[in-house]
Amino acid sequence: MTLAALLVCVCAFVQCGKGAPDDASRKIDRIAQIRPDYCGVVIPPNIAPLNFFIEEKGSEYFVRIRSTNGKSIELHSAKPSIEIPMSDWRKLLESNRGQKLFFYVYVYDSENQWSRFEPIENEIADDEIDPYVAYRKINICIMWRDMGFYQRDLESYTETIVSHNRSYGYGCINCHSYLKNDPKHMVLQARSAQYGTPMLLVDNDDIAPIQTKSDTTSGKVGFTAWHPNGKIIAITDNKFSMLIHTQAQEVRDVFDGACDLDLYRVDTHEVVSEDKISRPDRMETFPEWSRDGRFLYFCSAPQVPQKRYPEVQCDLMRIGYDDESGGWGDLETVLLAQDAQGSITQPRFSPDGRFLLFNVSEYSDFPIHQAQCDLYLMAMESGEYRKLAISSERNDSWHGWSSNGRWVVLNSKRIDGRFARPFFSYFDENGEAHKPFVLPQQDPTFYDGLVRVYNVPELIKAPIEIEDREFTQAIISNRKTGSGSSSPWTSGAATKANSTSELHYED
């Protein structure tokens, strides 16, 4: 008892010795080093707390989070990991939309005194971000044992499994796309040695496997884009193979041996080909519909032999389309790779159709494997384009928009150059993208040793409600039925080689 009492006294004394920091603390003329980098960012008012790790040596830490309205959040911590209470954070953000948000960091240092750093200044946007982001989390590989498709509630830290490959023989689920960020209308691709390669189509609460194989196509859909009317999906039929670089920073690269565009009609299950977008001398990929649905944008590069892979320079093209008659217009070049000084890929329209966000990399129609890949923005009204300042020196790709057009999600390797993580950037009314911040995690050191990558993050307006068992059933039923939903092909003139590769490359 005496010992315990003594211990309590000593603890109390030590605590009193440090006390609470105040303005009289020693002032350091810089902001504290924290990670993840939550400094100078604009955050949504509905984002989960931005827990962070203070990279300053000390025996105790104190953080005050303050904005214009409401009570500040004050946190004492013996460890440099700062975990912000959820309810206080929500209240603070909710009552300070459009206001500045300050992190005041104090460290009790080796000289037994509190040091006060310059406040870290962030901003709370008025516009909310879609509450969920869906992504794959995978190893960097082409054959995997553990591959999951997850969704994360951005307002908390809750991550749930949408589908996991353990349930269908360690296959793969890849590129997913949504009609206007709505998970009720979603399409994604499955690859399984046992169950084939169906395209999974979610229509409200139903999910169905769609078999797209025909005499002229491999039946392995790659990238997809929903027409705004929700009745047509532009799909690609790629023939990927992998290249290994002997000296480059990025070891792996993907070469597309053949790629054409087709249309899938949701109501009739027809797949329609068109010569203009499935030329044998060109590879056409990354489809994207203009917001009025009158044009199909895509990337196009000359089809070259594998050895000439650096010549894969994608131009940005478009072709008119009349969804009433199904008639096609003329092909137009929107932006040449030569002018953009790199290969143009992954075009994505803002929801209002005013801006087109795309990637430019040294070469390739598969930018995720490029050591550097930048984000570019084109104002559709003027046709002017520019590299966004938020681009890092590393790879930023797989970007997408929120449903309100105020937020951009991107997969960036900016932290360590190797592992892609989802970042969010505020996109203001003037077309300026603000410094991105990484998806917050409860443990601020979460990403430090995570050797899995995030892949194809997409913002969605609501959680995906199709259960994992339904995904599994849909994939498995593909083998049972042999064909999934029927899809009589209306074949165009383009000749397509069947892909024999079972490999999937999307880290």
Add this chain to the structure above:
Amino acid sequence: MPLTPNSLEQRSGWNFIQRLPSLIFFLLFFLDVYLYIDPALIHISHFAHWRLPPYVPGLNVFSDLPAYPGKLAVFAAGWLLHIFYYSWAGAASITALAWILFWGADKYIGAMSDGRLRWLRFVPAIVLLAQYSRYCHYLMENISIAFGVLLVCLYLHASKLRPLLRLIIFLALSAILYYAAVFSYLLFVALCASYEVFHQRHWINGLAALLSVLLIPLIASMLVFDQTLASAYLCTLPYEPLIIGFQGPWLYLFLYLFFPLAGLFGAFWRSYAGKMKDSFKRYSVNATDSAENADPEIEETDPEIQEQPVASKLQLVFAASILLIVVLIAVFLSTDNVERQRRRIKCFAQHEMWTELLSEANELGPQDYDFAYCHDVSRALYHSGRLLDDLFHYPQVAGWQLYKVDDSISLSPADKMGRNSNLCDSLYEMGRVNEAENYALDALAGLMYHPHVLKRLALINIVKRQPDAARTFLIALREDFIFRNEAQELLDQLDADPDFTSNEEIQRIRSFMPVKDSIEECSPETLLRINPNNRMAFEYLMAYYLQTNQVADVVTNTARMAELHYDAIPRACEEAILIFMHSTQSRPFLNGYPISAETQERFFKFDRIIQSNNKNLRAAQGELEAEFGDSYFFYNLYGYNRIQKK
């Protein structure tokens, strides 16, 4: 008979004596597992088990992976296997598992036979020992059985409750077992149903227990797990025969079936003994160690046993001797020395203990070799400076090239992962850093986690001057409690010197790396053009030429030896040069290197044997193999070599 303090003391002493065989058994069990089987040898290759996810630091098995039947046993086994890294911890774990099976068997068989036949309780532990002596990998299944048996024992405790209550308890335990350790679900049902029918004589409960097999998977499939109805039932089978990497399951199946069969046997024995009660009363109770019986009723009802210490002691000694003999026979029959040696080779390779590796490899026969062992032995020979001297002291298999993948060789996914992990080591040392990275990434993805591969990836990124990526790999490695210090040391070095400029090994490998990017495979010839001092590239290239009988290329490349500071031409190369000279009748340029008199003498002797057999190679084969089986002369002529055991 009243128990006096004195008799109590005697009894407790007698109890201890009766427990001695069990104690000695488990002590010997532990020592055998620890000292001979060596769980670290199981740890070394457990990552390649496709169906058993390894312990993955930082992975939240509950939220990161979907729920599926038996998940807890799977991950418990993964975690337990990880601590096999420490042999003592592995031995303790296996011994504990054996004891649980022993204890469970004792309780169940005791209950079914009313205390008779309890000597059978040693059988599961002996089978477990046999499994590990063969390095059979059934940990997850064994854990499931142990858990199932524990739940059966729990169920036995409810024997005095009303039948309906017992049934409810049974269903609750079934559900728990289905979720936690599904592989023993059917076993649990069978044991409980047998107990109800043959011991409790309650046919309705027995039938209900059997019928529940239809119910529990159905409910689980509908409400809990992401699985089809068929797989909900199939996963209850004792093992998955189609799963890749599962070795012959007989020892496991024997263990699995032992419990129900022993229980039934016990029940029939009890019935039989009941009929013969009068005549066999004094002898039907197991004499070996009845005092060890946890059921005090038996002890109280048979006090005579306490009165016959001499007879019991004799029986005890006899039973203990029988037990020892059975164990020795089981261990002798099940021991797989070849597998042990292969694992030791792998272990030595990972710890870069080259001398020990070569000594162990010397004991293996050619039939026991595969790509991985050829690779490890070649690497050990290179690091010992003996590759081109002693290459043909070890089996060579054409096609198993030392520095690249031969896709014509069909491998299981697990073996492919192992091969990738091997290749990344040698490619890294040779300077083919990107290719090493590619294999390492594949291995990491396929194996889910492998500390050695993580460390290799960190080093690769350090060599490539990508410290941020290297840091990520090292922090991932630091999460592993076993490799924490090693990772932290490298992290500290990385912080102090991100380029590792003072690290000679890193600098040396950097100097070997290709300077120009290409998507073509970087051959040793290319590496030698980049850096003529790349000795490993040179030796692997020469080894490849020797393996593939390209003697002209061996001769051509001998000229490079001066640049690499060879004192003399290695023996196997000398032999190849002599073959070349003999076959072309020429004197090639050897950059001033002589062919040793000893090698020349051996060549003449080799040739004399052929001449003495009238150039009949078949006739000369036996004699040549006996004397020159480990020479390149012999390999070149006959396409194989004989290992000269030292």
